[in-house]
Amino acid sequence: MTPPAETETRTAALGALRELVGRDDAEFHDGQFEAIEALVEGRRRALVVQRTGWGKSAVYFVATLLLRRRGGGPTVLVSPLLALMRDQIAAAERAGVRAVAINSTNPHEWGEVLARLERDEVDVLLVSPERLNNPSFRDEQLPALVRRIGMLVVDEAHCISDWGHDFRPDYRRLRELIAQMPAEVPVLATTATANSRVVADVAEQLGGEASGSPDGAGGGVVTIRGPLARTSLRLGVLRLPDSASRLAWLVGHLDELPGSGIIYTLTVAAANDTARLLRERGHEVRAYTGQTDPDERAESEGMLKRNEVKALVATSALGMGFDKPDLGFVLHLGAPSSPVAYYQQVGRAGRATESADVLLLPGVEDREIWHYFATASMPDRERAERVIGALSGSPVSTPALEAMVDLRRTPLELLLKVLDVDGAVRRVQGGWVATGEPWVYDEERYRRIAAERVAEQQHMIEYETTSGCRMEFLQRSLDDATAAPCGRCDNCAGVWYPSEIGAEASATAAKALDRVGVPIEPRRAWPTGADRLGVPVKGRISPAEQAGEGRALARLTDLGWGGTLRELFAAGAADAPVSPQLLAACVRVLADWGWSERPVAVVAMPSRSKPQLVGSLAHGLAEVGRLPYLGALEPVDGGPSGQPGGNSAFRLAGVWGRFSAAGLEVPAGPVLLVDDLADSRWTLTIAARELRLAGAAEVLPFALALRG
Template sequence: MTRAAALQALRDLVGRDDAEFHDGQYEAIEALVEGRRRALVVQRTGWGKSAVYFVATLLLRKAGAGPTVLVSPLLALMRDQVAAAERAGVRAVSINSTNAHEWGEVLQRLDADEVDVLLVSPERLNNPAFREQQLPALVRRLGLLVVDEAHCISDWGHDFRPDYRRLRDLIAALPAGVPVLATTATANSRVVADVAEQLGGADALGADASGAGVLTIRGPLARASLRLGVLRLPDSTSRLAWLISHLDDLPGSGIIYALTVAAAVDTARVLRERGRDVRAYTGQTDPDERAESEAMLKRNEVKALVATSALGMGFDKPDLGFVLHLGAPSSPVAYYQQVGRAGRATDSADVLLLPGAEDPDIWHYFATASMPDQDRAERVLGALERERPTSTPALEAMVDIRRTPLELLLKVLDVDGAVRRVQGGWVTTGEPWTYDAERYRRIAAERVAEQQHMIEYEQTRGCRMEFLQRSLDDDTAAPCGRCDSCAGAWYPTGLADDAAAAARGALDRVGVPIEPRAQWPTGADRLGVPVKGRIAPEERAAEGRALARLTDLGWGGTLRELFAAGAPDQPVPPQVIAACVRVLAEWGWAERPVAVVAMPSRSRPLLVDSLARGLAEVGRLPYLGELGTRDGGPSGGPGGNSAFRLAGLWNRLSADGLDVPAGPVLLVDDLADSRWTLTVAARELRAAGATDVLPFALALRG
């Protein structure tokens, strides 16, 4: 391969006769095509990492090599990569969870050698059918393996995509001479070393074909187009009021990041009501709606997407004008990755962080919720068999772990070689497995350090871009001359006259539906609960109400204080009672309740009793007292899965001794989580004569 041939391929790719390589691009291509080496490219967003693997693919294909497999983590990223490949004349296809109807055609095109690049998610590599039927043949004729967003291979990414760690085994199984490229824009020295080792730098995996180990090409991470700033405001009302006041002043269109789904949805709703053209984008948004929103942002048909981290890696809009954060990500690495979406092909883009006092609590929740637990892992291994597969729903009913954390734990155990996914479910491999407590302690300590770095970024009086570069171990870091520390605050700090009132009014909304359970959980009968299938209509609760979700921007803050670890049990505050009365006034029930009953509470009896009595007094309804208990009352606690939660409640609640009148009964509790407590309590009250049960809770988790 000559440099001239590579340059012509680049110019064909981008459609410009004057295109030239950026520093490091040709060196990476040469290492892959000529040296058949393993390379790690760490370069800022917009540098042209995709050009490296597309040019290398074109040159390798001309030399008779097989197709490139590109492991890509997000659907948004896959869509952009396929579109970019098509514009460049590279025949690219993807296999993912949303295009199962196309898989047959894709495999036929692969067999006919009509595909240059196949994009797959890391999870697809462990799909039993793909792993056993398609992958072996694909590996034998593979021309190039590309791992995009390769920082996910590192320990730091174990909970985001555990299947990334499986790439180590895939790389080790590649035939000699197959080049491997890993790319990322966000990696400090620790992550670089970790990824390089897993690409083949360790003796256990062997050196690459050149015998020289992994080639690391790392460039400066400074982004001259970005103008960084941090604006500290007292609360979520003020932050929302700032957005109402100044969103239209931000250049072009952009992304507003929020830390939780509820915050993203609430913010988008409030801004739309104030006439701003925005849409919410979260992991819970329908995939077709997400794709539509991405396209609208790229065409500048919306001012902003209000998004969680579901919109992140690889989203490609070169002229994105701003990135704003309502609440800080948990590390400078994550922050740099998200703000890197902006200003890729513009001279200037605005990046503003509006941190919240609640940010550390949110960081802690997500960090601890995803960490594998030794007791849970051992329960899973003890429940699985070597020969007979167990489905995830069946396993859930055996080990008392909810579906999402159970699926994550299974992936971790799978990557560790302790379990294996097969047709029909999961089996244990029988291989020895030891909980790596030291590894998880190290990860937890690293996360705490990263969180502290993020707080230091917020508080620094030095250059913010320089701070981010140093956090990513970029030794070229120097003052940028553009951020609010270097050049002074470039953003307005005042609020429009009506903005604060509008924000307060929007966040003062009350009332969240509590959907009734309609189906008994799978596996409950195995735990001694004699039910299955649908819950009989005459035993169900009606749709209930909660004052707010714990994660809501408005009343969620007040409720988080009431439910905080270590918070004392206390009577419900008067302003909270008043808000609950507003919920009841707006409920719109078919028939007014005729009495009030309280749930028995082990942790907050004073809170629940005062709430029930207060609502009964305001509504001039008889207060019947709290439900009784049998056999010591409900057992277990929050966090278990449905079958185990139900088993811990069955025959443990009683309406005996309550003079339950015919008619609807308002059932009052503090926190609705799994909703099984309310379901069982409603069944008891219906059996005691209530014609309907209307659950009411202060807070809804989630």
């Protein structure tokens, strides 16, 4: 017989659930009430691993209502994405849950939020993991919140694990927060993407071992795990030979995909280029990346939810937590680096529909892109020790530290977070300080992470090529014991997608990929800290010494010419004269440039690695344009020093004073300055300055490739 207290809890919980979903006939899914009961009655620590759309948010909103009715304090919900926060707050309001957020987009509301917390008028406070280490929040608000907290919820908890360490390293800080909380405060972690290794890792971070016992037996972390099969999804893989054919297929068949959906790409450039091509062909689409303005992202999410666009062409920035129950399709131009990541993204589709189409169009360049992102995010021992060594004495701001350790801002910020989580540095008011705690590079851990990533990449290749059920493959990759053939994918039921590509679509895609010309924005200000490195400059660059706006043939990451350029600049690629095809494409860039005054001469950059390439390109452009070729700038003291990838101050110091135009007869008009690869743009900036000081009225930089 069911105990009365449990009956009362279930009755109250069911009423709250029905308020949340707005249906009087709603019932709990398998496992939902068990999780709520473990939190409310058992005050347990629980991990819920359930497919997208199962109702994980219902668990923590209903549990919050019940705990608050019993006098509990507010729930703190650690949520990784702003899109997720917006959806969660809207869902909470439907159930009468008073939810507020503190994040980077609403600092003007923080005062009112804190005042409402003080008046106990908040049921759920949503924060990002990074907010937990904001000095003022961590030192001033968090201690009081920990004393009053009624429940802690960690959403998208797989980010705690090594699997997502480079996405949000601050998630690893949650273990410290949990250790500070009273033992009777319930903790809930939720995710839709976790294999057995990640489940065990998350359970450990929650303070125990995984247990399948909601009634409290064993005393471990309650783990409620359901089947991950998505019966609404129809999976398929279409292997095409190149970017042109993939884009052509998309141009010709996008309108045949059901409803509205998401087209995922692996890079920002691919998202922007694909969206532009589709718009030019009359398709209502928008690009959505981490570089998109936050207000524009919110607007795009709303347009997709209202079916005002056919698709968002997105990077992984549109991922966890985006909620459109009737999303009709998810298509990938290029494969994510693991089945776990792929399942996470395709889980956006078919949440409240009987059928949704999921199609993967893998690319030959996928492995190269996976390798780039995997290696770019991994901490480096020498750099870490350099950062710790620079943080002695008073706090150092991130811009000042950047000028001291030769690291660009993004990798430096990521490394600081990792070192902060490891206890070696600490963020305080005014910047960063070293804690003095001993720090040892965990080589074994990072080697293990790298090996796991390689294995996951291989699993993704196996997904693409398997002759078995694709949904079953994804389930097994997530260690789902209920894995079984779906009967719907292209391997189970036969190919459901068209494979032909029309001639018109092919021509359109080829033309789009043949587009040339990318602006090279000139540097307008000297970098902070350059004077500390012996470069006697500060503030704005004098207009009389600036370069003009330049051009590159393409970015290395572009879908079209980017592939040719990646081969040209690949490690170990031989130096050779520019090909006729490449020279012709560069001539087209110059023809479309639209400069105010045509160049009167051509100058080449001196090159150690590609002298034949740069020299032949400069000669070729001069000959086609019937312009005098003045030769190359003269290297001074061996030419530029340093390696690509450092920050602006160090890159500038490496090229300052390393070029001379003294041996050139520089005319008074505009000069075309030719180089092979533009990265930080400081090489072109200093070379242009030398030419301006030698008499050039303007310097127009031109490079074959632009990195990024």
